[in-house]
Amino acid sequence: MHQAVGLITLYLLFLGGYVHSQEECIKTSVVTCDDCIKSGPACVWCQQLNFTQTGELESVRCDTKTELLKRGCAPEKIVNPPSTFSKNLNKQLSKGTQTTPPVQIQPQDITLELRPGEPYTFEFAFKRADYPVDLYYLMDLSYSMNDDLKNVKNLGIELLSSLKKITGSARIGFGSFVDKTLLPFTDTNEEKLKKPCPPEENDCDAAFGYKHVLNLTADGDQFKAMVSQQRISGNLDTPEGSLDAIMQAVTCGDEIGWGDSTRLLVLATDAGFHMAGDGKLAGILEPNQGSCQLDKNKMYSKSNLWDYPSVGQIARKLKDNNIQPIFAVTEKVADVYTELSKLIPKSAVGVLSNDSSNVVKLIVDAYKKLSSKIIVTHDNLPEHISVSYTSSCNKDDKPSDQGICNNVGIGEEVIFKVTVKASTCIDFKNFTIAPLTFSEKLTVRVKTRCRCDCDNEINNRHKHCSYNGSVVCGTCSCNQGYLGQRCECSLGKKDEAALKAQCRKDNGTECEGRGDCECGVCKCHFSEGGKSYYGSHCECDDEHCEKYQNFLCGGNGDCKCGVCKCNDGYEGTACQCKKSNEGCMSRSGSVCYGRGRCECNQCVCERGYKGPKCEKCHTCPLPCPKSGNCIECLGFKKGPFEKNCSVSCSHLNATLKVQRGEKGNCRVKDQEGCWMSFTMNEQDGFDKYFVDIFDKRECPEAPNVGAIVGGSLAGVALIGLLILLLIKGIMYVKDLKEWKRFEREQQRRKWAEADNPLFQKATTTVANPTFTGDS
Incomplete structure (x- = not known):
């Protein structure tokens, strides 16, 4: 029994697999050959004449090749456009x-x-191919990399020599980075910004984000000379601004000099990296824009204004610019950069020695690995x-x-x-x-390929089509005035039963019950009023329109196919209203404040506006937050819209106003973190506003570090003094209680009146040796 069940199961599985392996043509609404081949790759069309029977739908011409051959279609008559x-x-x-x-x-x-x-x-x-190599060395110059910098100064000649042994030519460039010069990333004390290194370190550079030092060059001596001028710097936290530096090194192609070559970007660091969102810790809310922003000193000018880029941004920019990153990192952060490498295609990770002495071998090995992986x-x-x-x-x-x-x-x-x-x-x-x-x-x-190439004959009087049409992909395309599968019906002749379906609108009553179907065309009857019904399915008449005051179309228009066509000067569904905008005029002189149309002297409002003149919209708040960039460029000639302010902000009619203590109904922050105040009011129409911009911004003052530190120390000292006084008070109260208890015990003490039996008075007896006792 079990064997039989197993055999049946195997058979069903085999049968199911066989059925699913067959080609299948799933077709819907197929009328022409073009419709057929759009249905799927298994669908083909038979253009053979007389393939269909009288009254049979032409959609049977569309099926799989196997099925059409079974039905008798000649192989050469099958239309199957190949890719x-x-x-x-x-x-x-x-x-x-x-x-x-x-x-x-x-x-x-x-x-x-x-x-x-x-x-x-x-x-x-x-x-x-043997392609030239461009290598840009991007180095972390935080204080922990001091020993590494000393070795990198002698790196250029050796690295160029090693790369040239592999490829025909090579160039090398240099850039450095630390982190954003804002708290909590860097100590913002003025002296610390100038010298962020420990006091004992004299050779120290001021704090910075990223700077480009040397364009790509084949001159190793120039690399050595430029890098020898670099000094170590520093910051507060452990992660560095690595992604900021990578973004600039990748996007600043003209400044760095990337060529038509294999492009390598070596990132040398001993620490992790800050990512998108970390900038909020320093109050940076503007996302990274992913563009080159070097100033005249080749420093990253947006370091303290833009957030760190995301890993996704970095991966896309590296791919778009055909740059392969090599992360040369110390062992303690190797796992972090290994995970980062998984998110960036064509990247490699190498572990630096403590002083970066193995960097040349690391780069060469990584280059061989990257360039050989396609x-x-x-x-x-x-x-x-x-x-x-x-x-x-x-x-x-x-x-x-x-x-x-x-x-x-x-x-x-x-x-x-x-x-x-x-x-x-x-x-x-x-x-x-x-x-x-x-x-x-x-x-x-x-x-x-969504159109068929069929063997059509240029003949509009083809025998197959009753000499009243031409053959297109095996079916008849009838001349004007003829209908039917073979163009056998002309207007005025009785139609076959199959053509009656053409006289049914939405599968309803034939000719809406108002006419006769002849060769697929409705011949309409006359209505009770003596007028003819009309329309493709006799669906129209001119007697059943809306009435007003018992007059058809109010006596001010004509009824056409059930709809009133009003005379000039009248409107409404029954032409019951005289055209007038008098009741729709707003205070500004516009019709319905430009937010609706006037019908029958009343406003029909649009887009959520309400009121007699469409003056209100409870779901349309003023777009204050969205207008920040426009306010910044219109009022202060700054911001991202500065270059095309008039185009981007054409919906705002702005006026600059002197600040005299009054406040606007909108406040937004600009890119510098300053509050801008302005008054916004709607204009007529949609999405247009009058704006009065106050000329003064409210910018936050920098924190007084001295006052904060001094106040903190004073607070700590005061708290300590209060604690000491409290302890002293507790000890005094405790000693006072002990003294009073001692006095009470002294007062209660009583001395015994009897002699102590153990106590004997001292007695001294002296014997005179010359005294005998005789008188």
């Missing part, structure tokens, strides 16, 4: 020369014409398109959103299979495919 692939640019892979760059990917530009839902696979080749992915992927990859370097590779090959040597070629699928019909779209951190990209142009 196609063409190469627009296909340069051969090459090493390159001194005058021409290498070609590392092939092809470079293709066009795919895809059937919706049908995946298409093509090959994408990559051959690694990761192919895509950018700007349009909606409804999916892409997956497999590679030739891994036989067990499963399709994924990236193609990965490890240990690819210089001159070695690898092949990636790329599968692209469009889930629906789309307009012409583009996206790119490229190996990460390489500038070369494959442009993929995608369009969909």
Whole structure:
């Protein structure tokens, strides 16, 4: 019994797998060949004449190829547009020369014409060339890196020499960082800002965020000379502003001099890093904008104004600029940067020795590892398109959103299979495919095949169509005045039963019960009033419109298909009102304050406005918080909208007003943390306002550190004195109680009157040796 159940189960599983493995054409609302091939990749169309029987729906022409062949469709009459692939640019892979760059990917530009839902696979080749290397050394100059700086000063020549042994040419640059110069990150005491190092350290730089020191250069001596001028600095907390520095090093390409090369960014540090959101500890609320902000001294000018960037921002900027980071860190923070590396593709982590003496070997090893790992992915992927990859370097590779090959040597070629699928019909779209951190990209142009190419004859009097039409993909397209599956019906002739459905509106009564269906066209009857019904389904008449004062359309208009068409000067559903705006005029002279339309001399308000003239909106508060950037540029010529203030803030009619003690109905903070006060009132219409901006801002004063510290010390001293007095008082009270108790005991003491039997008086007897006792 159990064996029988097992066999049945296996059979059902096999049958289910077989059924699901078959092609299936799921079709809905199919009338034409174009409709059919849009339904799915398994759907094909039979354009064979006489394939359908009289009265049979043309949708039976759409099915799987297997089913159509079973039904008798000739193979050559099956329309099945295939997906196609063409190469627009296909340069051969090459090493390159001194005058021409290498070609590392092939092809470079293709066009795919895809059937919706049908995946298409093509090959994408990559051959690694001997590319020059640009290396930017970004160093933490907090005090704990003092010993490391001494070794880095001699790093340039050795590092250039080691890289040139691997690649044809190399350049090196230098930048340094510490942290934001605000509490709690840095001591903001004036003396500490000038010298944040310990007192015994004389060679110390002022506190700073990030500074660019040396452009990329092939001159190792210049690197040594510039880095030798650098001095250590310091801050308060352990994490550093590493992400701030990376963002500037990546985005300031022109200043640093990144070239057409393999780009490496080495971050050397012994501490963790601050992330987006940490800036709030110092009162920084403006998010990082991800752009280059170096001043004339090549210092990061927005260090104390913008928050730290997020890890996601850093990852995107590194990818967009084809830069590979190497985190050269000490052992105590290696785990932190290993986790960070997992979030940044094409990055590596190396552990520094205590004095960074192994940094050259670390960088060279990381470069070899990064450059030999090829990761192919895509950018700007349009909606409804999916892409997956497999590679030739891994036989067990499963399709994924990236193609990965490890240990690819210089001159070695690898092949990636790329599968692209469009889930629906789309307009012409583009996206790119490229190996990460390489500038070369494959442009993929995608369009969909959603129209049939049939064997149509240019003949509008085809025999198959009763000489009254032409054949399109096996079906008849009738000439004007003819209807039917074979164009056999002309206007005035009786229609077949199958055509009667065309006379039913929304599957209702044939011709709405007001006419006869002839060849799919309604011939309308006359109404009781002697007028003809009309419309495609006889749904219209000119006798059933709204009445006013017992007159059709109030006697001020004509009834057309159940709707009143009013004469000039009248309006309303029954033309019952004279056109007038008198009752809709606002105080400003506009109609309904520009927030509605005037109907029958009354305002019909829009967008939540209410009142007789649409003057109020309880759900439309003044946009004070959203107007901060505009107020800053209109009133004080500052802020992010400064360059295009008139365009971005055209909805505000602003006036600068002298502050004389009055307050506005709005207050917002600007980028410097100052309060701006202004009065905002609505204009007529939507989203337009009058604004009076007061010319004075309320800026917070810097904290008086001396007063705070002095007050704190005085408070501590006072608390200590009070504690001592309290202890002294407690001891005095306790001693007083003990003394009184002693006095009471003394008063109660009584001495015994009898002699103590143990006590004997002292008696001294002296014997005269010459006395005998005789008288």
